[in-house]
Amino acid sequence: MRAIQYKDDKVILADVPKPELKQSTDAIVKVTSAAICGSDLHMYENRTPMEDGKVMGHEIMGIIEEVGDGVKQLKVGDRMVLPFNIACGKCYNCLRGFSSACLFLNPEHAGAGFGYADQGPYDGGQAEYVRVPAADYLALKLPGEAFDEYEDDFLMLADIFPTAYHAATLAGVATGKSVVIIGAGPVGLLSVTCSKILGSNEIYIVDHVESRLEKARELGAIPVNMAEVDPVEQIKTMRKKNTLLAGALRPGEEKLLEGVDCGIDAVGYQSHSQDDMSQEDHMQSVKYLADLVLPTGHIGLIGVYLPQDPGETGDAAEGVYPYPIGKIWNKGITVGGSQCPVKMYDTDLRNLIIAGGANPGTIVTHHIAIDEAPDMYERFDKREAGIHKVVIQFK
């Protein structure tokens, strides 16, 4: 079958064997749509310990093609979307909803995933077929037919819609809270949507890709272009210009205009430096947030930080960075971050889509065939204007 494979430090189109059932609880899925993720770019740029020969892709939906004897709740022909985490559904962490930290399915450490570096021996789904372990638990059943009007919306349930919801939750977003999101990639864009779902109506978003900032504006955020202004100063200035809010404060409370309640880092360790956007500053997003989040506020680090970076030297190669802990500690800010435990959220978010309460597929800009994927990786990696979310379709 045709697949996008990580081979000799490159992402290529390859012919690989069609996967087979290995355990009775496995299913084989015929993929209809598989998205390319910002997380795939860390591997594309050789910035992870990715295993040679692995099939890429962790945002996968399709139709059940075959099931093992132990699969009881799915049948051939069912339409479903997979979470990017691979998890057993039975261990201590899975039972508490933390499917991102399954204890059983990665022999190396807690947490496994499809087609991802250091996430266990599992191929991904940027391919015609994919093998799904623990299929009864992982597969989220979907209504409708392949390629109906919900295809893109449901595909976003594999990762970035629950991920953005998790980010907003970690950041303490709730009714009436003010929010800043660093990064307007797919995760940042859906963090706008999820912040609105959770009740915020004052959402700032920072990036330097104008087309992404425009999309964020359409979704209800206030865009801030880091190539034009210092985002920290700009957001403080905008807060202070809100005379209605300023007029509602008691003497001394003006300090609340010096920042926002909630901060989301939707960039991660490959953050571009404010001083020179062609260079990385691993802590740039965290530095913005340490300056902008108010005392007693919350920060959600949803952008990826890894314990190994083959593209770096010294401490950074081990994921050790100069973190502004003094400022964060002194302000009493709570910081959380992790891979999203998709199973904690995917059913409710599916139901929200069905009920007409969200259409996360709106951020998809490109549908391509698999042979176009290597070229699209290159263009997406350059954050080319107008390329926000790319879906490989198998029609």
Ligand SMILES: NC(=O)c1ccc[n+]([C@@H]2O[C@H](COP(=O)([O-])OP(=O)(O)OC[C@H]3O[C@@H](n4cnc5c(N)ncnc54)[C@H](O)[C@@H]3O)[C@@H](O)[C@H]2O)c1
């Ligand atoms: N924790 C999880 O479960 C999870 C899941 C999915 C994705 N991710 C991660 O989320 C991050 C974002 O992924 P994505 O899919 O949105 O794609 P992406 O990598 O294209 O988005 C990042 C955006 O940040 C912008 N950016 C870079 N430096 C910046 C800075 N200093 N300030 C503001 N913006 C800056 C880029 O221009 C880009 O638009 C990646 O690190 C990805 O691996 C995490």
Ligand SMILES: [Zn+2]
């Ligand atoms: Zn992803």
Ligand SMILES: [Zn+2]
């Ligand atoms: Zn488990």
